[in-house]
Amino acid sequence: MSNNTTEKVRASLQKRYFKEKVFRSIGVVAIVASLSFLVVLLGSIIYKGYPAFKASYIQLDVTLTEETLDVSADAEDSELRRANYLGAIRTALRERFPEVTKRGDKRNLYRLISSGAEYALSDFMMEDRSRFGQTHSLWLLADDEADALLKRNKDLTKPIRTGENAKNKDALITRLNTDQLGWLQSFKEAGETDVRLASTFFTNGDSREAEQAGIRAALIGSAYTLLITFVLSFPIAVAAAIYLEEFAPQNKFTDIVEVNINNLAAVPSIVFGLLGLAVFINYLQLPRSAPVVGGIVLSLMTLPTIIISSRAALKAVPPSIREAARGLGASPVQVVTHHVLPLAMPGILTGTIIGLAQALGETAPLLMIGMVAFIVDIPNSVTDPATVLPVQVFLWADAPERAFTERTSGAILVLLAFLVVMNLTAVLLRKKFERRW
Amino acid sequence: MSKRILLTASVLALTVSQAAQARDYISIVGSSTVFPFATVVAEKFGKSTDFSTPTIESTGSGGGMKLFCTGIGVDTPDITNSSRRMKASEFEMCQENGVTDVVEVLIGFDGIAFANSVEAQQMDVSLTDIYLALAKDVPNPDGSETLVANPYSMWSEVNPELPAIEIEVLGPPPTSGTRDAFAELAMEGGCSTFGFIDSMEKKDFQAACHTMREDGRYVEAGENDNLIVQKLQANPDALGIFGYSFLEQNSDLVQSSMVDGVAAEFDAIADGDYPISRPLYFYVKKQHVGTVPGIAEYVAEFTAERTWGDDGYLADKGMIPLGEEARVEAAAAVNAMTTLAGIN
Incomplete structure (x- = not known):
């Protein structure tokens, strides 16, 4: 009889092993599939985004004199600040390429240098007034189309992909013309081009010129919003979590509260935006586009997340701790503040960080309260108009200039970096302080 | 814990008290079509003057008008951008809410491109071809004056002179201003060439002309025009509908089709020869001039020749300027802050 069973088992063993193998391999396939999606996604973002952290500069000998700037040496500071720096740059370009004489060609030549260079030059002048009357060899930011070719180190002597070259995959995709490419090549051969780390990407606010656009305003806006x-x-x-977990009696009322909190966690975030618009902006007259309103709206959204995780953390503290404290004569408040809360804190903080990370990546509710705005000036307080990182991504993705594609991916990378840091902190915090009872 | 609550309360109190204070930056809302142009001007304005850079929200023309007309005071916007003229109903709403002095500024034109990949052959279509290819219901091909569900699947069926490629057009969804303008200018222009539709009642006429086909030949590609350009690159047989500034920025990847014999080029749009173009406006709340600093200066910057002129920086960004005389006239009227008496 027993022999018979062993036989049966042995006969089916092969089949059972096979089934287990299949089951395991399904799991492996699922993980490989999702990992490869992640790799493709991240790979394409990094591939598109890394040039955003580089910027090309062109060296020019700029003469800052009365003649080129249209102001006298003893002009007031305010007058000197507004002098004709654009003219000085254009003069320098004309001197570099004296053979360019036609008006249209000159305009094309001027387009190689970023339109923000004049402000950089103005700042350079104001740093030290004794620079007036001299010729300086300066590195000026290249315009986005030139920048795109220079920082990818393209061969500028190749044909441009238009007309008969439309199907030539090897040709350059650029809006510059052959003259402009020639001038760029001349700069390049003379060693007057340089590709550097793009500090402007981190120090500037938004701009409509891709090469000058940066994430500073959005970063600060995100910081203010998250702070609130x-x-x-x-x-x-x-x-709320402490009350519900430690003090509240079990009755219908607390049941209703609990159901509502869980429900709130599942409400689409745009609904909070509509609420923010109706209550905080229209009724309470708080300013539009301000981090303070964004912060309030996002805190409504993160509240349920934090409450739920805090309650879980409080629940995980064993009753024996409470009983021991009580036994030694601690009041209920002392039990909570001296014993339960400190022990639950790592869990609560983990929940908070995850809730905040969620808030950092949120766009939809901010659309409703006017944070989808073009912000150049860096916000100085929580009531200044501001935007946040994910909204900046959204705005750049919609810009017609092609150079914004890399900025979009660059901003996504920065956002991802912050999210990874926050989530990593949450994991480490839990690893380090979590106690198993 | 009580300290935190105190802090929270004080932050809230602070913001409420600050909100009541005056605003020192210009607040602009409105059309997403004007957004790329207005932002350039705002940035230049912020950099070259001592005023703060205006904040610009992209709310769409209708949304902008609604916000603009809610009333006067620092919590309402000072300027709204629009890719169409203010409607009479919106003007009335403004009046009712105390926004009585509105200055209208026509800034230029935007062309809507009907384009395909540079790798494909340039198309030469008429508005009638566009209508027949894209409308949901079209006049019966047998010549009787009735509407039938669109039977065409190839461009050559619409018009034998067109190439034998499948009709596939990528365009904006109904929420987009570009779609409204395309329906009004291209589709209506094409369908009014059929006498019997033209003589329909207004409601039926609009239903017949503006409804796009839903059988997959017209693909709603979302609000993002960059996406349409990318898809055209991937599929040379497809055509796309998007704003002129995207055509200009991607002129090495996509080419404009000839519409009624005219391609969407700078001069053709400026002269009014290109049939699918629309005016761009912004509206200024005159009552805020003097309260919010910099409005008059911003308007002056916008209407300066180096901004909106033929060689101005807005033209570089793809906006089509007004004629020279119109510009001089408009700039004078605007800088004198001539208000709008009414809209009919």
Whole structure:
């Protein structure tokens, strides 16, 4: 009889092993598939985005004199600041290429240098007034089309992909013409071009000129918004969690509250934006496009996340701790503040960080309260108009200039970096302080 | 914990008190078509003057008008951009809410490109061809004066002179201003060439002309014009509908089709020869001039020759300027802040 069973088992063993193998390989395939999606996604973003962190410069000998700037040496500071720096740059370009005489050609020549160079030159002048009357060899930011070719180190002598070369895959895709490419090549051969780390990407606000556009305003806006979100949602959520977990009686009312909190966590975020528009902007008259409103709206959104994770963390503290504290004569408040809360804190902070990371990546509710705006000036307070990183990505993705494609991916990379850091902090925090009972 | 609550309360109190204070930057809302142009001007304005850079929100023309007309005061926008003229109903709404002094500025034109990849053959279509290829219901091909569901699947069926390629057009969704303008200018222009549709009642006429086909030949590609350009590159047989500034910025990848014998080129749009173009406006709340600093100066910057002129920087960004005389006249009227008496 028993022999018979062993036989049966042995006969089916092969089949069972096979089934297990299939089951395991399905799991492996699923992981490989999702990993490869991730790799493709990240790969394409990094491939498109890394040039955003580089910028090309062109060296020019710029003469800063009364003649080129249209102001006298003893002009007031304000007058000197607004002098004709554009003219000085154009003169320098004409001197570099004296053979360019036609008006249209000159205009094409001027287009190689970024339109922001005149402001950089103005700043250079104002740094030290003794620079007046001299010729300086300066590195000026290249315009986006020239920048795109220079920083990818393209061969500028190749044909351009238009007309009969439309199908030539080897040809250059650029809006520059052959003259402009020739001038660029001349700069390049003379060693007067340089590709550097793009500091402007981190120090500038938004701009309509791709080569000058940066994420500073959006970063600061995100920081202000998250600060407000944290200041509002953390204390409220922790207080709510402690009350519900430690003090609240079990009755219909607390049941309703609990159901509502769980429900709130699943409400689409755009709904919070509509609420923000109706209540905070239209009724309370808070300013549009301001981080303070963004922060309030996002804290409404993150509250349920933090409450739920805080309650879980509080629940994980074993009752024996509470009983021991009580036994030694601690009041209920002392039990919570001296024992339960400190022990639950790592879990609460983890939940908070994850909630904030979610808020950092949020766009939809901010659309409604006017944070989808063109912001050049860096915001100085929570009531200044601002935008946030994901919204900046959204705005750049819609810009007609091609050079914004790389900026879009670059901004996504920065956003991803912040999210990774935040989530990593959450994981480390949990690893380091979590106690198993 | 009580300290935190105190802090929270004080932050809230602070913001409420700050909100009541005056605003020192110009607030602009409105059309996403004007957005790329207005932002350039705002940036230049911020960099070259001591005023703060205006903030510009892209809300769409209709959304902008609504915000603009909510009333006067620092919590309402000072300027709204629009890719169409203010409607009479919007003007009335403004009046009712106390926005009585509105200055209208016509800044230029935007062409809507009907384009394909440079790798394909340039198309030469008429508005009638566009209508027949893209409308949901078209006049019966047998010549009777009835509408039938669009039977065409190849361009050569629409018009024997066109190449024998499948009709596939990528364009904006109904929420887009570009779509409205395309329906009004291209589709209507094409369908009014059929006498019997032209003599229909207004409602039926619009239904017949503006409804795009939904059988997959017209593909709604979302609001992002960059996406359409990318898709045209990938599929040389497809055509796309998008704003002129995207054509200009991608002139090495896509080419404009000839519409009624005219390609969407700078001069053709400026002269009004290209049939699918629309006017761009912005509206200024005169009552805010003097309250919010810099409005008059911003308007002056916008209407300066180096900005909106033939060689101005807006032309570089793809906006089609007004004629020279029109510009001089408009600049004078605008800088004198002549208000709008009414819209009919």
